[in-house]
Amino acid sequence: MAKVVFRSTGKVIEDEKEIKKFLDKYGVLYEKWGVERLPEHLKTNYDLTEEEQKAIIDAYKEELERLKREKGYVAEDIVVLSEKTPNLEKLLDMFKKEHHHIDDEVRFVVDGSGIFPIKINGEIVDVYVEAGDLIVVPAGARHWFELDENRKIKCIRVFKSPAGWEAIYDENETASMPLK
Template identity: 70%
Template sequence: MARLVFRNSGKVMEDTEEIKNFLSKYGVIYDVWGIDRLPEDVRKKYDIDEENQKTIIEAYKPELDELKQKMGYITEDIVVLSDKTPNLDALMEKFKREHHHIDDEVRFVVDGSGIFPVKIEDDIVDIHVEAGELIVVPAGVRHWFELDENRKIKCIRVFKTPAGWEAIYNENEKATMGS
């Protein structure tokens, strides 16, 4: 299950409800949808094809539809990172750069795990997520992404527009976000 590690204080939070409540104060959504509904071979396939993507998205349709309706998202896809990903190390270096987006960053973890360090107040909170968990980092919130020792993650991404997805590295560009 998810774990929050506060870099400044070293505090660790592991209780699901406590994590949900804490993050919600900062507009970060954390939820558990589970993985029981997916066959293991579907879940653990990293050379994804159209059929694999369709099967996964269909399996989570009720939750996805509810989230999309509530938050105004319109589309979703599947993204994978693993040792099969070309130039994984270079890509991970890029993902480690602090940034924000003009749209929310929405990830449901289908398999594997990872860390979303998020700037909250004056601290950096490492949000460790694993299979079956949803995280929504709101637009404008500074964050980055790191793989953990498993070095693989497979996620459903949900968005409003693909353009909202571009990383904005310069914090001062926040002012031009128009929100």
């Protein structure tokens, strides 16, 4: 189950509606799309063919089209991180450095799980996501990403342009808009 943990106080939000309400207040979109519709092999396989990747994206066509329409995204793809990923440790080292992007970071978790620590109101809030969760970390929000003990995650990512993914480590650079 998704949860939100406040690092300063240890307070935890686990109720789906409460998570949504809290994150929404700070511009972070959270939705539950579920993974019940996916056949098992599309969930468990981390070595997907192009057809299998397309099948996953097709299964969420309705939700993806709505999101793209509402937010102006234009494309989507599948991204995986697992023990089989070349240079996994190096990638994780990069992902766990605080940064922001000029575009939103959009992830729908197809399988596995992970943690998005996000700076909200000067405080670090850990957003735990798992299979079935959609999260949109807005452009300018300082955040990073960590795998949890499962050590794997498979996501659909949605974007405006690959340039928008670039991590900006210096918080004073360009589109920094700290969440209020």
